[in-house]
Amino acid sequence: MANVVEVVTKSILKIGQDDPRRVIHSMKVGLAVTLVSLFYYFRSIYQDLGTTALWAVLTVVVVFEFSVGATLGKGLNRTMATLIGGVLAVGVHGLATQCGHIAEPFLISIFVFFQASLSTYARFCPKIKARYDYAFLIFILTFSFISISGFRVRDIIDLARDRWATILIGVFGSLLVSILVFPVWAGQDLHNLIANNLHKLAISLDGYGNTYFKIKENDATHEIDTPKLQTYKNVFNTKGAEETLANFAKWEPSHGCFRYKHPWKQYLKLGALSRECAYKIDALDERLKVNIKVNENDHVHKFRAICNRMTVEASKTLKEQASALKSMTRTRTRTRTRTRTSSCKVYVAKSKEEMKSLQDLLKSTTLWKDNEDQLLHVISATTIISILTDIVTCTEKIANCT
C-alpha cells in the first residue's frame, strides 16, 4: 500500500518536474476561473446578465489552453461563432414566429436539423478542421441553443446578446491571464522543439562515431552508451506535436523575435527533414548492431577513421544549425547566423570529400579481393558508407533549409 502511494506521488511530482510550466499553467487556470467568477458576485453585473453570467466561467474553463496561441485561437473561434450563430438564430426565430405557435417548433426543428448536418459536414473539410473546427462546433451549439430557446423565452435578442457578452468576458479574462502571467508561446515551443530535435540527432551521431568508428587504443573496447546512441528515436514521434504547435503559433501576435506571420511552415519542413535523418540513423544503428568480428588492419583503420570524420562533420553541421536556431531568438544578429551557416557548408563539403576517399579506398584495397570470406564485411562496409552518405546529404538539406 505504502509502495503504491510512493509510486503515485512520484509520478505526480514527475509531471511538474518534466515541465515546471505545467504547475504555473494549472494555477493560471484556477486564477482565471476565480477572477471571472467574481463578476457573478457583483450585484450590478448579476442584475444585468442574470444566470447567464455563469457562461463566462464556463468559457474560461473550456477556452483556457496551455499556450497563448491555443487560447487565442479557441477564444476567437468561440466569440465569432457565438456572434454569427446568435444572429442567425434570432433571424430564424423571427421567421418561425411569423408562421404561428403550432408551426413554430416544426420549422425550428427543420432549421436546426439542416444547420447541424451542414455544419458537421463542413467540419470534415481538412482546412476547416485544422483551424476552425471549434468554431463550427460552437456555431451549431449557439444556433441550436438560441433558436430552440425562442420557443419558451420571449426576449430572445436579450438572451443572444447576454450570451455573447458573457463569452466575450470569459475569453477576455482567459487571454489576460494567459498573456500577462508567465505566458507560454506556442511559437517559442515549436522553435525549441525543432532546435532540440536537431541537437538530439547530433548527439546520437557523435555517439556512433565514438562507439564504432574511433580507432581503439591499446585494444580497449569502447563502452556502448545505449541511451545516448538512441537519443535520435525521440525525433520519430514529434510530428503531431510540431503540427499542433505550428497551428497554434499562427494565432499568436508578435512576441520576442517572432513577428506575426513568422514562417512557421519552414519549421515543419525542418521537422520533416530531421525525421528523415533520424530514420537514416536508425538504418545505421541496425547495421552497426550486427557486430562482425574484423581483423584489425590498416585498411580497417583507414575505413574507421574516415567514417568517424564523416559522423563528426555531420554532427557538427546539425549542432551548428541547432544553436543558430536557438541563438536567433536571443541575439538576432543575422551576420552570426550567416557565418554559422557558411561553416555548416564547409562541414558538408568536407563530409563529401571523405565519402569520395572512402570509395577510392574500397577501389584500391585488395583486402576483399584476396579473401572471399571477407565478402560479408565488404557488404557491411559498403552499406555503412551509403547510409553515411545519405546522412551527410540530409544534413546538407537541413543546412540549406534554415
Added chain:
Amino acid sequence: MANVVEVVTKSILKIGQDDPRRVIHSMKVGLAVTLVSLFYYFRSIYQDLGTTALWAVLTVVVVFEFSVGATLGKGLNRTMATLIGGVLAVGVHGLATQCGHIAEPFLISIFVFFQASLSTYARFCPKIKARYDYAFLIFILTFSFISISGFRVRDIIDLARDRWATILIGVFGSLLVSILVFPVWAGQDLHNLIANNLHKLAISLDGYGNTYFKIKENDATHEIDTPKLQTYKNVFNTKGAEETLANFAKWEPSHGCFRYKHPWKQYLKLGALSRECAYKIDALDERLKVNIKVNENDHVHKFRAICNRMTVEASKTLKEQASALKSMTRTRTRTRTRTRTSSCKVYVAKSKEEMKSLQDLLKSTTLWKDNEDQLLHVISATTIISILTDIVTCTEKIANCT
C-alpha cells in the same frame, strides 16, 4: 468567379466521395440534435426541467462523435464527471453557507481555485490525458458552475440534479442514434486501416519487383508507375489515427467479430511494424532511383531474377496477412487463417533461401573482380540485397505478429 465556385463545389463533394459515411454522420448529428430538442417542446418535461432542458441539446452537439467508441467514451466521461462534480459542489456549497453570506463567496472562490488548479494539473498525466481528459474538463466545469450558482440560486440540489438528468438524456439520445443508425465502429476502422496498410506495402513491393527487377524482354523498358510505387508512403502518417482509433475502440461493446477487450494493442504493434517496413521500402526506393547503367549479362539477369522473387515473396506474405486480417471479421474460420499464416511462413523461408543464393552468387561471380569500374554497381547491388533482407525479415515479423 465561376471557376472558384467549381473548385469549392468539387472539394465539398470530394469530402463525401472519399468516405460516404461522412454524409450519413452529418445527418445523424442533425437527427440526434432535433430528436433531443423535442423534449424542450413538451410542456410536461419543460415544467420539470425548465431552461436546463436545453443542456440535453448542448450535450448532443458536444458528445456526438464519428464512431460509437468516441461517442460512448465522451458520453460516459461527461455523465460521470457531471455526477461527481455536482455532488462535490453541493457539499462545498453546504459547507460555505455555514460560514455566513459574507464569507461564502470567498470560501467558494478558494475551493474553485484549488479544484480548477488540481484538476488541470491532473490532466497533464499521460494516462488520464489519453482516456479521461474530457472527464476532468467537465468536472471543473460542473463543480465551478454548481458551486458558484449556489450564491444566487437557492435550490442548488435541484439544479445539480436537473443538470445531470439533462446530460443523461443528451448522452442517451446520442448513443441511441449513434448505435442504431448505420453505426461506425472505431474497432472496425482500426482493423481495416491496419489491413489496408499491409496491402499498400504489398502493392508497392510488387511495383518495385515489376519495374526494376523483372528481366526485360526484347529490350523493352518497363514504365515507371510512380503513384503505384509510392503507395507505401501512405503508411507513414497513420500512427496518430491508429492510436486514436485504438483509444476509442477500447470503449466499444462487443460488435461483429470484436469482443469487448479485443487485443487492440496488437494492432498498434502491427501498425508500428508496417511503418518499419515502409521506411525500409523508402530506403529501397532511394537506392533504385539512382539509375546506374549496367551492361546486361547473365550475372545481372540472375541478380535481377532473385531480387524479383524476393520482392514477390515478401509482397505475397503481406497480402496474405492483409486478407487473413480482413477475412477474420467475415469468416471467423480459425483454420483458414492458420493455413494462411503457415503459407506466409513458406514465403518467408523461400525469401531467405533467395537471400542466401544471392550472397553465393556475389561470392562466385567474377564480374566485379575483373573490372574495377563495376565497383559502384557492386556497392549498389549489395546495398539492395541488404535492404531486401531487412524487408523480408520485417514481413516475417509481421507474419508472426498476427
